[in-house]
Amino acid sequence: MSGVFRPMMCMVLQGAKEASIGGKTVHYDEACYLVATMELAGRGRVIRASLERPYLCVALSIDLEGLASLLPAVPVKEEGQQPAFAVNPVTDDLIAAWGRLLGLLDTPEDIPVLAPLIEREILYRLLQGPQGAVLRQAAFAGSHHAQVRRAMLWLKEHYAEPMRIDDLAEMAGMSPASFHRHFKAAAAMSPLQYQKALRLQEARRLLASNADAARTAFAVGYESPSQFSREYARAFGLPPARDAQRLKGVRMEDAV
Template identity: 50%
Template sequence: MHETLASLAYRHAILPDGPSIPRVSLHVARETSWPIPTLYRPMLGIVLRGAKRVTIGDRTLRYGTNHYFVGSIDVPASSAIIEASADAPYVAARLEIDQDLLSELVVDVNRDFDGETTAFAIGVMTSELLDAWYRMLRLLDAPNEIDVLAPLIEREIMFRILQGPQGALLRQAARADSRISQVRNTIAHLRANFDRRVRTEELVEITGMSAATFHRHFRSVTAMSPLQYQKALRLQEARRRLIAGADPMGAAFSVGYESASQFSREYTRMFGTPPARDAARLRASKN
């Protein structure tokens, strides 16, 4: 079934104006890639052909056709396609998590809340979950059925994850007083104030934890420290502004850097290329 799904998804992914399913996106690549820094949103990801490696903080995860990725909060990540070729392109699908649906299903599932957990993980693909994805992606060949059937299949996919070994991750994310939700609140504060120095005391006050407990739980959930998280946010926003046409010094100062040389060093360390050269390459690739 994987190959059937991969062929179907590939065919629709390369269509310029083909049908689409809400919150579902398709991704293809005809060659392997270097690690690409990005911001992972809450989502479920499956690989239909090939394999991918994702690094988040100090953790590295690899998944292919027998596994799925699940993430419950925004996390800076670096991903690389490690199996792909012109004859067998990498094909993947992603489902953005609907928080309202998640909260509703957590109540319906009626399972005990679990202890602390990380905000992302790899799970084993089951035949039931794969079948739900098959029915979801097959709707691309019947676009008149998407509005009615896609929400039902999306609900089933989420239900399957919640019932599985990684369900605790999503149940924690739906619970307002869980460690994941408390960390998510501090992440929202960091994202709203990425261009200034955020004191630890501000984040601690949001969670109500002690400083030591907060740092421990933030790293447990995100695999990085608050400082590392904010740095990744700044550099990714600076990159976006550079691609849009900002000059390196302007981009550096606009995201909170006070030293252009420090910005250049940290940018090069994260993206592998100095700011101006990286932006020029990315702008050229879009033309």
């Protein structure tokens, strides 16, 4: 499945999955967890599951304001340029916190009071982990990470519009060269590649809903249907019309 990863933590309880963002692919299973700190365009694929042992995971959206409130309590680690997504080993502290959070399902009356406290503990454990530095950057409004994310959010809302690197760099408060470098370091792709990924993902969603290929191309910002068809096939393995048929077939099988 293609989509946009929101700032989140994902921990696999059973099975295994891979996530591909830009030119980087990571795998995670019961022994590790995924952290994403930006709205990253990518793909996810379950790579280990069966009827007897289906894929099962838990995920927590990262509250950046809540994260920021924890920064004074966690020592600052060395901060270099880090990607906005990574896989790290699961710790006993994280497993214990998640166990308590899931245990609240048995006492729903406790959820309003206790769930926020346990979610805060999970964020605290993440700040203590290998991704602590990049999480700190995500929570700090003046960091390069936060500046890049500001431009990324604009692209997510305006993916069909023409894009100028100079305008995005100004939005982020950086020089064009610095913006391009920090964007690629965080997202594993250039701003242009990010925009293209967003366009193609939205096109795939429209095509699965019976939209016409040529109209879809123009709707997501392409000026040439033939260029759209080439880039779509390169991204998803089939031309738009054939991929739409495949998607509809998969959905029909799921319904059956």
